[in-house]
Amino acid sequence: xxxxxxxxxxxxxxxxxxxxxxxxxxxxxxxxxxxxxxxxxxxxxxxxxxxxxxxxxxxxxxxxxxxxxxxxxxxxxxxxxxxxxxxxxxxxxxxxxxxxxxxxxxxxxxxxxxxxxxxxxxxxxxxxxxxxxxxxxxxxxxxxxxxxxxxxxxxxxxxxxxxxxxxxxxxxxxxxxxxxxxxxxxxxxxxxxxxxxxxxxxxxxxxxxxxxxxxxxxxxxxxxxxxxxxxxxxxxxxxxxxxxxxxxxxxxxxxxxxxxxxxxxxxxxxxxxxxxxxxxxxxxxxxxxxxxxxxxxxxxxxxxxxxxxxxxxxxxxxxxxxxxxxxxxxxxxxxxxxxxxxxxxxxxxxxxxxxxxxxxxxxxxxxxxxxxxxxxxxxxxxxxxxxxxxxxxxxxxxxxxxxxxxxxxxxxxxxxxxxxxxxxxxxxxx
Amino acid sequence: xxxxxxxxxxxxxxxxxxxxxxxxxxxxxxxxxxxxxxxxxxxxxxxxxxxxxxxxxxxxxxxxxxxxxxxxxxxxxxxxxxxxxxxxxxxxxxxxxxxxxxxxxxxxxxxxxxxxxxxxxxxxxxxxxxxxxxxxxxxxxxxxxxxxxxxxxxxxxxxxxxxxxxxxxxxxxxxxxxxxxxxxxxxxxxxxxxxxxxxxxxxxxxxxxxxxxxxxxxxxxxxxxxxxxxxxxxxxxxxxxxxxxxxxxxxxxxxxxxxxxxxxxxxxxxxxxxxxxxxxxxxxxxxxx
Numbered sequence: 001x002x003x004x005x006x007x008x009x010x011x012x013x014x015x016x017x018x019x020x021x022x023x024x025x026x027x028x029x030x031x032x033x034x035x036x037x038x039x040x041x042x043x044x045x046x047x048x049x050x051x052x053x054x055x056x057x058x059x060x061x062x063x064x065x066x067x068x069x070x071x072x073x074x075x076x077x078x079x080x081x082x083x084x085x086x087x088x089x090x091x092x093x094x095x096x097x098x099x100x101x102x103x104x105x106x107x108x109x110x111x112x113x114x115x116x117x118x119x120x121x122x123x124x125x126x127x128x129x130x131x132x133x134x135x136x137x138x139x140x141x142x143x144x145x146x147x148x149x150x151x152x153x154x155x156x157x158x159x160x161x162x163x164x165x166x167x168x169x170x171x172x173x174x175x176x177x178x179x180x181x182x183x184x185x186x187x188x189x190x191x192x193x194x195x196x197x198x199x200x201x202x203x204x205x206x207x208x209x210x211x212x213x214x215x216x217x218x219x220x221x222x223x224x225x226x227x228x229x230x231x232x233x234x235x236x237x238x239x240x241x242x243x244x245x246x247x248x249x250x251x252x253x254x255x256x257x258x259x260x261x262x263x264x265x266x267x268x269x270x271x272x273x274x275x276x277x278x279x280x281x282x283x284x285x286x287x288x289x290x291x292x293x294x295x296x297x298x299x300x301x302x303x304x305x306x307x308x309x310x311x312x313x314x315x316x317x318x319x320x321x322x323x324x325x326x327x328x329x330x331x332x333x334x335x336x337x338x339x340x341x342x343x344x345x346x347x348x349x350x351x352x353x354x355x356x357x358x359x360x361x362x363x364x365x366x367x368x369x370x371x372x373x374x375x376x377x378x379x380x381x382x383x384x385x386x387x388x389x390x391x392x393x394x395x396x397x398x399x400x401x402x403x404x405x406x407x408x409x410x411x412x413x414x415x416x417x418x419x420x421x422x423x424x425x426x427x428x429x430x
Numbered sequence: 431x432x433x434x435x436x437x438x439x440x441x442x443x444x445x446x447x448x449x450x451x452x453x454x455x456x457x458x459x460x461x462x463x464x465x466x467x468x469x470x471x472x473x474x475x476x477x478x479x480x481x482x483x484x485x486x487x488x489x490x491x492x493x494x495x496x497x498x499x500x501x502x503x504x505x506x507x508x509x510x511x512x513x514x515x516x517x518x519x520x521x522x523x524x525x526x527x528x529x530x531x532x533x534x535x536x537x538x539x540x541x542x543x544x545x546x547x548x549x550x551x552x553x554x555x556x557x558x559x560x561x562x563x564x565x566x567x568x569x570x571x572x573x574x575x576x577x578x579x580x581x582x583x584x585x586x587x588x589x590x591x592x593x594x595x596x597x598x599x600x601x602x603x604x605x606x607x608x609x610x611x612x613x614x615x616x617x618x619x620x621x622x623x624x625x626x627x628x629x630x631x632x633x634x635x636x637x638x639x640x641x642x643x644x645x646x647x648x649x650x651x652x653x654x655x656x657x658x659x660x661x662x663x664x665x666x667x668x669x670x671x672x673x674x675x676x677x678x679x680x681x682x683x684x685x686x687x688x689x690x691x692x693x694x695x696x697x698x699x700x701x702x703x704x705x706x707x708x709x710x711x712x713x714x715x716x717x718x719x
Contacts, residue, residue, distance in 0.1 A: 063683045070685065074473055091685070095471035177557055177566070185577065185665070239557050242577035243663045246548075247555055254558035382470075385683040389664075396666035400579045419684075426469055426476070 018053040021314055022079035025056060026065040026299070027136070030269075032058055034334045042321050052314040054081075062299070063385060066091070073097050078304050080315035083135060085299045087384035089124065090207070092302055093131055094382055094427060099303045102129045104316040111320060115341045119367050123296045123378045126208075132300035133319050136337040138265045139294045139363040140183075140192050142284070146277035148178075148258040157259060157281040161228050164284055168237040171258040176236035183261035184248045185240065185395065187388035188297065190217075190225060195375045196285045197221035198292035207380035211424055215416035217391060218409035224286050226398055226405045233399050240399060243392065263297065264363035267336040271359055280359040282366040293370020295378035298337060338364050382427070383419040390415045457698070463691035470685035482692035491668060492676065492693075498583065499672045503651040505587035506594075510647055511640065514595050518602030519628070532603065536596035543593065547660035550589040551576075554661075579669035582662050586670050589657050594650065598643050605639030606632070637716045645708050652701050673697050 027035050039056045042048060059065045062085035072078040073095075084092055092098055105111040113121070113130070120134045144157050152171050158164040168180035183189050194201055199221030202212040216222070232238035239257045241247035252260035253273055261283065271278045285292060301322060303315045321327060328339040329348065338360070339345055345364060348354065354361040370376045381387060394412035397403040403411070464482055466475040486492045517535060521528045538546060553561045554575035562572030575585040609632055617627045633640075655674050658664065664671035664679065677697065681690035 067682045067685075070471055073471065091470055097471060179557065240574055240577040241555060242574075242582075243665050244551070244660070247551060247576075250552065250555060251558050254555075256557040383684070389679065389683075392665060393667050396577075396579065399577075400667055402579070402667060422467075426467060 018048075018050050019311060019314055021052050021054045021081065021311070021318055023054050023056045023081045023083075023318065024059045024065060024069065024079040025083040026059060026062050026085070027083070028058060031265075031335050034331060038322065038327055038331070041327075042318060045321075048317070052317065054318050062088070080304060080306065080311060081318060082302050082304060083299050084132070084302055086123065086297050086378070087388070089126070089131065089300070090380045090382045090384070093126060097304055098131070099305055099312055100129055100131045101133055101303065101316075101319070102131070104303070104313075104319075105130065108316075108320070111323070112341075112343075115343050116323075117340060117342060117345075117368065118372065119293075119370050119376065120296050120340050122372065124300050126380065132302045133323055134296070134298070134300045134340050135322055136265070136331070136335070137296050137298040137340055137367075138263045138337050139297060139367050140189060140261050140283060141264050141267075141362050141366065142259055142261055142281040143252060143267075143270055143278055143359075144259045144281060145252070145255065145257075145274075146279050148255070148276070152258070158284045160284050160288060161224070161286050164228070165231070168232065168235070172235075172237045177256070179239040179257045180237040181232065181259040181261070182239035182241055182248050182251050182257040184245050185243045185392060186245075187391035187395075189261060190222065190391050190395065191379065192283065192294055192297075193225040193285075194219075194221045195295045195378070196283050196292050197224065197287070198290045198371070198373065198375050200375050201379040202381060205374040206377060208374050208377055211427070212379065212381045212420055213417075213424070214420070215387065215413040217394070217413050217416075218406055221286070222409055223405050226395060226409065229395065230398050230405065264338060264360070265298070265336045267359050267363070268334075268357070269336065271357075278359065280362040282362055291371035291373065293373075293376040294366055295376055296367060332360075336360065338367070381420060382423045383416070386419045387412075387416045390419075460691040460694045460698075463688050464695050466688045466691075468687040473687075475688070478688065482689045483696075485689065486692055486696065491671070494668050495671050495673050495676045498668070498670065499652060499674075501583060502587060502654065502670075502672055503648055505584060506590050506651045506654075507644065507647040509587070510591045510594060510598055511643055513591065514598035514643075515602050515636075515640070517595070518599050518606060519632075521599070521603060522606045528603075532596075532599070535599050538593045539596040541593075543656035544660060546593050547589065547657045550585075550657070550661060554585055576662055577666055579666045582666055582669045586658055586661055589661065590651075590654060593657070594647075598647070601639055601643050602636070605636045609635040634717045638718055641708075641712045641716045645705060645712075648704055648708065649701055652697065652704075673700070 023039065025032075025035055035056055039054045043053050057079070059068045065082070066084060066088050069078055069082050069084075078097065105113055116134070120137050121130065124130055124132050124134050142157050148171060149155070149157070152167075154167055154170060158167050164181070171180040172178065191201055194217075199219055200206045200216055203214040203216055204210055204212070206212070229238065233240055239248075239251050241251050245262065248257075248260055248262055249266065249270065251257050253270065253275075255276060264280075267280065283294065301319050303312060303319060306312050306315075323340065325341060325344050325347070328341050328344045331337060332339045332344070332348070333353075339348075390412040394403075394408040397408045398405050402408075463475075465477060465479055467478045467481070468475050521531055553559050556562060556572070556574040556577065559572075559575075561575070565572040573581045575581050613631050613635065614627055617631050622630065652672075653674055654672060655678065658670050658672060658675050659678075662670040664675045673693065674697065677690050677693040680686045680693065
């Protein structure tokens with residue numbers, strides 16, 4: 001009898017112990033709390049009890065996260081699921097360490113791929129295959145100070161570069177202590193404004209049909225945007241707050257700039273913190289008649305290869321959970337990143353959510369109205385962080401008057417081309 | 431036959447072992463990696479010989495980084511030594527306020543460098559920052575501290591000096607305490623004024639401390655990272671892209687381990703050379719009592 005109990009204990013032991021699923025993410029502050037809650041919800045579900053237990057771990061900023069993953073993979077100590085930023089897509093595909101998401105979804109009829117917004121899905125689909133699950137998706141939008149606009153006699157934010165230049169003198173004070181507009185000095189805005197004008201960042205077809213070979217920064221869309229930026233700075237209408245995301249927010253919230261362009265993921269935070277009325281608007285463009293749009297930003301969830309196939313399957317069940325309508329709704333409401341699913345957007349709209357928070361609707365509408373062309377599908381390259389540094393340096397050289405727009409962008413192209421060539425050469429050896 | 435005395439070796443072994451594992455091995459591995467091209471994820475390596483070093487030699491950005499690093503050393507080490515020595519002399523002259531102010535000056539050292547940098551971001555904001563507000567009350571239009579290439583390195587240097595001042599003050603206070611008071615008294619009786627006493631008596635007696643603080647500060651300045659990462663990320667237009675930051679970016683953002691290792695080897699050589707030169711000068715100028 002005693003032996004039997006012992007035997008049953010030994011046998012039931014491994015069955016009862018849940019498999020730990022490591023989930024690495026880069027969400028900090030209030031967003032990390034939302035992640036922890038979602039993970040707790042997953043672990044509490046009846047079908048996962050005793051089977052899978054997800055452990056979420058913050059691994060630093062996006063680049064730090066990729067870097068930690070890279071190091072962990074040497075010792076086979078990587079997580080099951082990793083949250084990676086948009087521009088890490090190509091290196092992740094090339095890493096040889098991931099299981100493409102479509103290998104799971106193609107066998108899982110319950111995964112409603114058709115519910116994913118096409119503008120979001122297209123970014124993470126490479127050669128027709130969905131590699132990872134878009135999770136936190138964002139767009140840059142204009143935030144504007146409604147009170148400042150009313151004081152200046154303006155009704156709505158500018159829709160074109162020309163309208164912006166008309167409006168800015170009215171929103172800037174004589175001492176240049178209050179400026180018209182600001183945004184962080186970040187290459188993301190360059191990329192988005194190029195796409196907004198229908199321009200591609202890389203040849204061929206933004207790196208979507210084949211590996212990217214050449215950068216196209218100095219084409220007219222890029223030059224037009226940087227020239228506009230320079231003009232605004234020279235006239236004292238743009239608050240150049242430098243690199244990093246916080247200074248622009250700080251500037252806008254301190255009522256020092258009437259407009260700010262930044263990620264939609266800050267929409268609830270900024271609206272709540274501001275001591276004035278805040279509204280949002282889609283990005284302005286050069287010529288509204290030219291089809292263009294915005295590229296989805298943010299991050300996606302990747303499933304990493306494991307020795308045990310069952311663990312991969314459990315990782316997938318967690319990823320599928322993160323794509324479910326209830327999770328997507330709560331993620332959107334609590335962070336400002338928008339939902340990846342059409343049905344969630346429809347149901348929130350039916351409930352009147354966007355009447356209450358019109359600021360949150362802007363980014364969704366902006367993305368949905370983007371033309372479906374390679375320009376808005378987003379660029380793919382394995383050297384994206386370097387390319388961004390080159391673009392940022394080019395912009396800084398222009399703003400400081402060290403180089404002309406075309407020269408600076410051409411130099412950034414050269415540097416990117418060299419990096420692309422090196423990367424592609426390394427990949428050919430594989 | 432001579433017997434080997436094992437005891438010293440035994441006592442030294444923990445240190446030697448730890449240094450070998452955490453310092454010597456990584457350093458040698460860096461030298462090896464600097465001759466390779468490394469795949470970001472699979473870590474497969476291709477031997478490339480001198481290619482990484484050649485790329486550095488041909489890179490205008492890297493030469494600029496070198497210049498920025500030297501300027502940064504100049505902007506931080508000299509002000510830091512001068513100001514902290516002045517503060518230490520002032521504190522030493524009025525011992526009854528010493529405790530309170532010493533704590534005050536040491537406080538920035540205790541703040542984490544990330545937190546300190548965040549504070550400076552707020553202070554440096556061109557239109558909403560406190561610094562430019564103070565300047566504007568005096569009728570001065572403050573510069574765009576962090577986003578203007580002519581000011582950004584100075585801005586980062588100010589934040590660095592502020593952060594590390596207290597550390598140096600403590601050393602100088604300790605150094606001043608060991609200067610025998612009768613030397614100054616004797617000089618005073620001989621009719622030396624305060625300036626002469628400082629220049630002829632105190633400073634020579636303090637020279638070992640000045641030398642030590644100098645060497646440590648130079649090494650520190652070459653290794654400065656945290657404040658640059660948060661304040662400027664090497665920008666604008668490479669104006670604060672010191673050697674360490676360029677290395678960090680290539681290793682941990684661009685995933686070019688081989689190229690970054692070549693930079694690490696060069697940085698190692700520079701710091702070694704700087705320390706060597708300082709010791710050669712030090713032998714001639716430093717007076718050990």
